[in-house]
Each structure stands twice: as structure tokens, then as C-alpha cells.
Amino acid sequence: MGGEALSLERLAIRLGGVQILRDITLDVPAGSFTCLLGPSGCGKTTLLRAIAGFAPPSEGDIRIGGRSIAALPPEKRETAMVFQSYALWPHMSVGGNLAYPLKLRRVPKREREEQVARILDLLDLPGFADRPLASLSGGQRQRVALGRALIIDPPILLLDEPLSNLDAAIRRNLRSELRSLQQKVGITTIMVTHDQEEALSMADTIVLMRAGQIVQVATPEELFTRPADLSAGRFLGIDNLIRGRAGDPLPGAEGATLGFRSAEARIAAAPPAGALARHGTVVDCAYAGGGYQIRLDTGGESVSALSDTALAPGTAALAAVPAAAVMAFGADEALLPH
Amino acid sequence: MTSIPDRAAAPPAPRAPLFRGSGMGLLLVAPALAAIALLYALPLVRSVVFAFVAEEGGFTLDHLRTAFELYGRDVVFSILVALASLALIAISSIAIGGYLTLGATPWAVSALRWLYRWPLFIPFIVAGQTARTFLAKNGLMNGLLMESGLLDPLSAQSFLDWRGLVLTFAWKQIPFVTLLLAGAMASIDRSSVEAARNLGAGRFRCLIQILLPQVKGTLLVGLILSLVQIMSVLSVPMMVIAGNPTMMTAMMAHRVTYYGDYPVANALGLFSYLLTAVAAWLYLRMTLRDEASR
Numbered sequence: 001m002g003g004e005a006l007s008l009e010r011l012a013i014r015l016g017g018v019q020i021l022r023d024i025t026l027d028v029p030a031g032s033f034t035c036l037l038g039p040s041g042c043g044k045t046t047l048l049r050a051i052a053g054f055a056p057p058s059e060g061d062i063r064i065g066g067r068s069i070a071a072l073p074p075e076k077r078e079t080a081m082v083f084q085s086y087a088l089w090p091h092m093s094v095g096g097n098l099a100y101p102l103k104l105r106r107v108p109k110r111e112r113e114e115q116v117a118r119i120l121d122l123l124d125l126p127g128f129a130d131r132p133l134a135s136l137s138g139g140q141r142q143r144v145a146l147g148r149a150l151i152i153d154p155p156i157l158l159l160d161e162p163l164s165n166l167d168a169a170i171r172r173n174l175r176s177e178l179r180s181l182q183q184k185v186g187i188t189t190i191m192v193t194h195d196q197e198e199a200l201s202m203a204d205t206i207v208l209m210r211a212g213q214i215v216q217v218a219t220p221e222e223l224f225t226r227p228a229d230l231s232a233g234r235f236l237g238i239d240n241l242i243r244g245r246a247g248d249p250l251p252g253a254e255g256a257t258l259g260f261r262s263a264e265a266r267i268a269a270a271p272p273a274g275a276l277a278r279h280g281t282v283v284d285c286a287y288a289g290g291g292y293q294i295r296l297d298t299g300g301e302s303v304s305a306l307s308d309t310a311l312a313p314g315t316a317a318l319a320a321v322p323a324a325a326v327m328a329f330g331a332d333e334a335l336l337p338h
Numbered sequence: 339m340t341s342i343p344d345r346a347a348a349p350p351a352p353r354a355p356l357f358r359g360s361g362m363g364l365l366l367v368a369p370a371l372a373a374i375a376l377l378y379a380l381p382l383v384r385s386v387v388f389a390f391v392a393e394e395g396g397f398t399l400d401h402l403r404t405a406f407e408l409y410g411r412d413v414v415f416s417i418l419v420a421l422a423s424l425a426l427i428a429i430s431s432i433a434i435g436g437y438l439t440l441g442a443t444p445w446a447v448s449a450l451r452w453l454y455r456w457p458l459f460i461p462f463i464v465a466g467q468t469a470r471t472f473l474a475k476n477g478l479m480n481g482l483l484m485e486s487g488l489l490d491p492l493s494a495q496s497f498l499d500w501r502g503l504v505l506t507f508a509w510k511q512i513p514f515v516t517l518l519l520a521g522a523m524a525s526i527d528r529s530s531v532e533a534a535r536n537l538g539a540g541r542f543r544c545l546i547q548i549l550l551p552q553v554k555g556t557l558l559v560g561l562i563l564s565l566v567q568i569m570s571v572l573s574v575p576m577m578v579i580a581g582n583p584t585m586m587t588a589m590m591a592h593r594v595t596y597y598g599d600y601p602v603a604n605a606l607g608l609f610s611y612l613l614t615a616v617a618a619w620l621y622l623r624m625t626l627r628d629e630a631s632r
Binding site for chain 1: 527529530532533534535536537538539540543547548551552
């Protein structure tokens with residue numbers, strides 16, 4: 001098994017007179033794990049469906065390993081997709097579901113059975129071939145859906161929010177399982193998700209999308225620490241936005257919008273050296289497990305920070321954030337260079 | 339300090355049931371039961387019983403024997419016509435339902451959706467009349483074929499025989515079965531078809547191997563209801579077919595109107611019941627087996 005590179009060139013999609021995607025250009029290296037991340041309605045699922053052949057592009061090209069697949073019907077594209085609803089066939093057993101793609105490729109019966117057994121072992125579901133689907137749990141169904149996609153040894157694996165229907169605990173387990181399986185098989189994988197935690201923990205590269213366009217293509221670390229603009233930052237959990245003042249320990253901070261995450265801000269007695277600090281009065285104090293989430297009014301602005309002790313509303317306090325955790329955005333909302 | 343009443347010690351008395359025992363319940367359903375018994379069950383049982391009662395009283399198989407001797411060919415003819423019609427209905431409604439669900443040309447799909455239901459609103463007798471003028475030797479179909487040069491006038495033949503019956507029954511019942519089938523197909527999760535296409539199945543395979551197995555039960559219900567229609571419609575065989583053999587319904591009507599011979603007509607009716615009962619039994623057996631395997 002192994003993956004092939006995928007490239008999208010100036011791809012645009014119109015559906016029912018509405019421009020869903022515009023000017024999407026993206027190179028996905030062979031064997032990599034790429035996440036399409038964005039709020040709902042941003043076009044990420046449409047992009048995945050366009051690669052699979054279910055949303056015809058109005059412009060642009062889609063290439064797998066150098067050959068164009070944009071004009072091919074879905075059944076000729078050899079891109080294996082795992083659907084959010086699993087889309088297993090209820091009239092077939094587990095083995096029947098897994099063997100069907102092989103049957104379509106005229107693989108002889110004996111070989112089909114061997115492959116089904118092999119893939120069930122890989123998915124940690126040995127001996128499940130004859131089970132009816134109804135007897136499987138959500139997590140097991142998800143694995144069967146994944147196995148059905150992997151069994152044809154596709155050049156590209158497309159995952160459409162594959163974990164979103166599962167419980168939080170199963171989701172965390174399957175996340176690492178899916179990631180290690182992908183690395184073991186070495187298949188080029190593109191996953192759609194709206195869950196930033198999922199994208200950050202699984203992907204080699206994250207493609208951040210908004211309103212039908214790509215906003216940023218970056219590694220998880222880069223995306224988390226250097227989001228391209230203010231709204232990307234907000235989507236990635238930046239919940240404090242304040243106006244920069246003269247004397248703030250960041251170059252060009254004055255007049256810029258400074259953003260940081262509450263989890264990085266602390267209530268402190270005195271400002272640590274080189275930290276961004278704001279004095280204010282406590283407006284709100286809520287227990288947040290292991291500490292308190294404090295909201296301060298800092299003269300017309302609101303700042304959230306963590307504190308080890310509870311503070312009564314009305315108390316004067318100081319919130320401090322290490323300068324490295326603060327991002328400065330310019331008037332056009334783009335991230336300013338460090 | 340006021341004491342709080344001890345609820346645990348004095349639970350509220352259970353509310354008395356509105357109707358005690360089964361007597362009152364029975365009384366409530368009595369009108370419906372009586373209607374079913376008098377208007378449906380009684381005539382049915384009577385007609386079955388009278389197929390076995392001799393003129394001078396007592397049990398006899400004579401009526402059955404007479405019915406079979408005189409109309410055996412019609413019984414076989416009816417069964418064959420019914421089976422051929424059902425086959426045509428099944429194939430056409432699967433094709434239409436499949437196109438409505440999987441079709442890629444939006445205008446063709448909407449045109450078909452608009453067109454296919456029309457025969458539903460046309461009574462059987464009108465369908466029979468239309469078939470007569472369309473399928474006769476000098477009918478509209480041959481006329482059109484001759485005019486377009488596709489048919490030599492000398493080799494024109496009438497379709498007013500078993501073929502006319504099969505075509506008329508199918509024309510009338512295809513929309514009904516398609517309506518059921520297309521509804522069932524539309525309710526299937528779209529991604530289950532997309533998953534099949536994604537893994538290499540063309541549209542036709544998706545229809546036969548993914549959609550059809552999931553709506554099999556609905557198709558069978560449609561076909562069984564159509565069978566009951568075919569076995570009970572009198573106007574179509576009367577209009578379309580002139581000679582012998584013909585459908586059992588026509589023979590039953592003939593026996594009653596010309597000879598006043600109810601027992602033999604009842605015996606023929608019994609064959610119809612048996613035929614539809616066999617179909618219903620096959621259907622029940624299949625659904626039970628499917629449910630057991632789930």
C-alpha cells in the first residue's frame with residue numbers, strides 16, 4: 001500500500017447558482033495527513049466531495065499523482081471516502097460490506113476472504129466477518145467503514161468528519177488509532193473536521209478554510225501560534241482581544257489588536273518581566289476545574305485569565321500574559337510579524 | 339414549626355381505570371368489528387362455503403371439479419397473464435424508480451416524475467377502452483407504425499389477446515408500484531449509494547446491488563397489491579379480450595350473469611383467493627426471515 005500526491009489547481013465550485021468554493025489551490029504531498037478545518041458552511045465538505053467526484057467543479061483541475069481526475073465519474077476516481085454517517089450497507093454482513101469493493105474489481109472469492117480477514121485483523125475486529133451490522137457499536141461501525149475504504153488500497157483516503165458521531169472517550173481513542181493506522185499504511189489522507197483539537201492532534205498539515213476559500217495552510221504548531229488573521233485566531237481559541245498600548249512588550253503593539261488565550265493568562269501580584277499586563281477590577285469569577293476563570297474589566301476592555309484562588313467581584317487584580325503567547329493583528333486584521 | 343405531611347406513609351390512591359375489565363373495551367370496538375364481520379368476513383366465508391355445498395345440501399367437490407373442467411385453461415391463463423404483468427411491472431417500476439433516484443439529468447428526472455403518475459388517475463375501464471383503441475389491428479399503434487413506414491400493412495396484427503392484457507395491467511399498475519418504490523428509494527441514506535459509487539460501482543450496479551435489496555419489501559408489497567388488482571378487475575379482460583381463454587374474473591361474471599350459477603363462480607373465486615394467499619404467504623415468510631436475520 002502507499003499513497004499518491006494530490007493537487008488542486010484554482011478549483012471553483014458553483015452549486016445551484018451559489019459560489020461554494022473559489023480559487024482553491026493546494027498541494028498535498030504523498031503519504032501525508034491533511035485536515036480541512038473550518039466552521040460549518042465554509043465549504044470543506046464540498047471540497048472533499050469534489051475530490052471524490054460528487055460535486056462537479058466549475059473551474060480548475062484535480063490531479064492525483066499527476067493525472068487529472070476532474071472529468072472522471074466518482075466510480076473511476078479510486079478515491080476511497082469514509083462518510084460521516086458511515087454509509088455501510090445494511091443488507092450486507094460486515095464481511096459483505098468489506099468484500100463488495102473487491103467484488104466490483106472481480107477479485108476471486110478466496111482472495112476476497114483472505115483480504116477481508118487481513119483487514120479485520122488490522123482494524124482489531126478479528127472474526128467479525130459474518131456478523132450483521134446491527135450488532136456493531138458506533139465505534140466498530142466506523143472501523144468497518146474505514147476498512148471498506150482501505151481494502152481497495154486506494155491512492156487517496158478521504159474522511160468526512162469520521163469521528164463526529166462518536167462519544168468523546170471513543171473519539172479520543174479512535175483519533176490516535178486512525179493516525180497510527182494511517183502512518184502504518186502510508187496512505188495520503190485528507191480529513192474534514194470542524195474540531196480544532198482533532199485537527200491539531202492528528203494532522204501533518206492543516207488547511208484552514210473560511211467562506212469557500214483557503215485562509216491558511218500550516219503545520220498544527222504554526223497554525224496554533226501564528227494564525228493568519230484575527231478571525232482565524234478567534235476560530236483557534238483566541239478569546240481575549242485588547243488594544244495595544246505604548247509600553248507593551250511587543251514590537252509595533254501600540255494601536256494594534258492584541259490577542260491571546262485565557263489559558264495562557266494568569267492573575268499575578270506583580271507583572272513578570274517581559275509580560276503583557278493589564279490592571280483591572282474583577283467582574284466575574286467561575287470555578288474552572290483546578291483553578292478559577294476570572295474576568296476583569298480593564299477600563300472598557302474585558303480580559304479573561306486563570307487564577308489559583310477565587311477573587312471576589314470588585315477586587316482590583318492584575319492579569320499577565322507571556323509576550324510569546326500574544327499575537328498582534330494590524331488594522332487589516334492580518335497577523336503582524338514578530 | 340408546621341409538620342410536612344408524610345407522603346410515603348399515605349401514597350395517593352391509584353386512579354380508577356376508566357373502563358373496568360374487557361367488557362367495556364369490547365363494547366367500544368364492537369361497531370368496527372361488526373362492520374368487518376358483516377361486510378367482509380361473512381360474505382367471504384359464505385362464498386367459500388357455498389363452493390362446497392351441493393344443491394340438495396351436503397358437502398360436495400362437484401363445483402370445484404366443474405370449475406376446473408370448464409375453466410382450467412382460464413385459471414392457467416390468468417396465472418400466466420398475472421405473472422407476466424407482474425414481471426413487466428417490477429422491471430419498469432425498478433427502472434423508473436431507479437432513474438428518479440439516481441438520474442443525473444435534472445430536467446429528465448423532473449419530467450419523468452411529473453409524467454409517470456398520470457395512469458394512477460385513470461379508471462381501469464377507461465384504461466381498457468384506451469388499450470382497445472390503441473392495440474387493435476386497425477388501432478392507433480399499428481396506424482402510427484404503418485404511417486412511419488416501420489410496419490407493412492399486410493403484417494399488421496391485433497394485440498388484443500394476452501399481450502394486450504399484460505400491457506394494460508402493467509400500464510395501470512406501474513405508476514402505483516413506482517410511487518411506493520421511488521418513495522422507499524428516496525428515503526435511503528444518499529451516502530450509502532455514494533459510498534458504492536465511490537468504491538467503484540456504476541449507477542446500474544448501485545440500483546441492483548445497493549438500492550434494490552434495501553427496498554425489496556416495498557417492491558413485494560406493491561406487486562402483491564397489484565396481483566390482487568389483476569385478479570379482481572373485470573373491465574379490462576371484458577374490454578381487451580374477445581375469445582377464450584380469458585381471465586377468471588370474466589368467467590365468474592359470465593357464470594353468474596348467464597347461468598345464475600353461484601356455486602361454480604364461488605369455486606372459481608376460491609382459486610383467486612388461493613393464488614393471492616400463496617403470494618401473501620411468500621411475502622410474510624420473506625419478511626419474517628429478514629427480521630430474524632437482523
